Amino acid sequence: GTRLAEALNPEGLAHVFVLSDGLNVNGSALAKGLRSKLPPAVAVTGGLAGDQARFKETVVFLDAPAEKSTIVAIGFYGDALQIGYGSQGGWDSFGPDRVVTRSRANVVYELDGQSILQLYQKYLGEQADGLPATGLLFPLSVSLPDGEERLVRTILAINATDGSMTFAGDVPEGSLARLMKANVERLVDGAADSARQSRVAGPKAPDLAMLISCVGRKLVLKQRVDEEVESVRETLGQETALTGFYSYGEICPVRPTQKQAELHNQTMTITTFSERAG
Numbered sequence: 211g212t213r214l215a216e217a218l219n220p221e222g223l224a225h226v227f228v229l230s231d232g233l234n235v236n237g238s239a240l241a242k243g244l245r246s247k248l249p250p251a252v253a254v255t256g257g258l259a260g261d262q263a264r265f266k267e268t269v270v271f272l273d274a275p276a277e278k279s280t281i282v283a284i285g286f287y288g289d290a291l292q293i294g295y296g297s298q299g300g301w302d303s304f305g306p307d308r309v310v311t312r313s314r315a316n317v318v319y320e321l322d323g324q325s326i327l328q329l330y331q332k333y334l335g336e337q338a339d340g341l342p343a344t345g346l347l348f349p350l351s352v353s354l355p356d357g358e359e360r361l362v363r364t365i366l367a368i369n370a371t372d373g374s375m376t377f378a379g380d381v382p383e384g385s386l387a388r389l390m391k392a393n394v395e396r397l398v399d400g401a402a403d404s405a406r407q408s409r410v411a412g413p414k415a416p417d418l419a420m421l422i423s424c425v426g427r428k429l430v431l432k433q434r435v436d437e438e439v440e441s442v443r444e445t446l447g448q449e450t451a452l453t454g455f456y457s458y459g460e461i462c463p464v465r466p467t468q469k470q471a472e473l474h475n476q477t478m479t480i481t482t483f484s485e486r487a488g
Contacts, residue, residue, distance in 0.1 A: 211243020214283040220249050223285050225293045227420070227481065228256035230281040232268040232458030233366065236316050237473035238379035240281065241461050245470055254471035255295045255481040257422035258378065258459035263343040263429060265366065268458065290486045294416065296407025297462040297479040299362055300400025301390040303351055305333070310352075310385050316363075316377045318350075321387055325373035333389060341368050342375075346426030349476045350377065353386040359464050362390065364426055364475035366458065378459040379473035390476075392430040401438035401478040405445035407466045408480040415447035416482035421454030424476045428456050438478060446482070 218226065226248060230240055237258055244254050259268035269276035272284075286293065308329075312320040321329055331338040334348060345365030353360050363377040381387065401423070409416060421442060428435050443452065460479035461471050 211240040211245075211281070212247050213243075214281060215244045215247035218248070218283065218285040220252075222287045222289075223249065223252050224288060224291045225286040226252060226254045226256075227284045227286065228254055228281065228461055229270050229272075229284075230256070230258045231270055231279050232258035232260050232378075233265065234279045235281065236379065237459040237461060238316065241471045241473050244283070251469060253293070253295065253463055253469040254461055255420075255463075255479065256461045257455070257457035257479065258461075260425045260456045260458045262425060262456070263346060265342060286483075292410045292484040292486060294408040294410040294466065294482040295462050295480065296404040296466050297460060297464070297474050297477045298400040298404040298407070299474075299477045300393060300396035300398070301349060301351070301362065301476055302393045302396065303388045303390050305389050307353075307386040307388050310381055310383050310387050313381050313383050316380050317374050318377065318381045318387075319372065319374045326375050327368055327370070327373040330375065330389075342366060345375075346424075346429055346476075347392055349390050349426065350381065351388045351390050352381050361464075361472060362475045362477065364424065364459070378475050394431060394434060397427055397431060398434075398437045398441050402441040402445050404478045404480045405442040408482045409446060410482065410484060414484060415449045416484045418451045418453070418483040419446055420481045420483075421452060422457050422460050422479045423454065424460065424478075425456040425458065426476050427478065442478070442480065450482070
């Protein structure tokens with residue numbers, strides 16, 4: 211992330227859009243590296259490539275054949291460019307808050323002194339046999355240090371030997387974590403909320419909207435998956451071109467008024483682009 215940010219010319223830089231390998235990258239560290247070298251007024255949005263629920267291989271490309279373990283950062287320049295962004299989930303929390311008593315970066319070993327893998331196996335029951343894929347239906351809500359915001363973390367891998375679970379982003383020791391479960395109506399509402407956040411003030415609809423939705427949302431919504439795209443269409447209007455992909459993680463500031471990008475999981479994250487007439 212640091213090297214990519216340093217490679218971008220800061221003069222006139224308006225926004226950075228990042229596309230990353232989804233299995234071999236800690237998205238929290240990637241976002242932190244980008245933030246450390248970009249101008250404070252420049253926000254970063256984007257996402258981690260997904261592989262449906264297979265967790266086998268993800269690839270990224272830019273002007274060359276697709277490759278594994280690759281990250282691409284695209285810089286957008288010019289005063290005429292207006293960029294908005296929003297990121298919302300729609301998952302319901304269940305069970306108590308638990309203290310992360312042992313973790314290292316994005317690998318979690320214990321919650322409240324218990325093996326996190328055993329805890330998930332207890333809650334998932336028969337679905338535990340399908341981990342890590344079934345873990346997409348039960349992400350983890352993690353408190354930020356200020357206690358006011360929470361980020362969602364999704365499972366990438368499990369280790370039956372030491373009882374640990376690897377998540378797409380950091381889960382710091384001492385933070386509070388709570389299991390989450392799906393609510394179809396709230397997932398669709400979350401997509402609409404993300405679209406509202408991403409729409410830049412003004413009468414004109416955005417020219418383009420990049421939709422990055424976590425693959426876990428697709429698994430939950432199933433045949434109703436079109437509804438989250440339709441809710442975005444209704445919010446942004448018919449004139450906006452929509453495109454995007456299903457991801458293993460989304461990168462976006464927590465609020466549309468902020469610039470500091472964070473890694474999210476299980477959200478619909480939208481970046482809108484408009485160009486003012488010169």
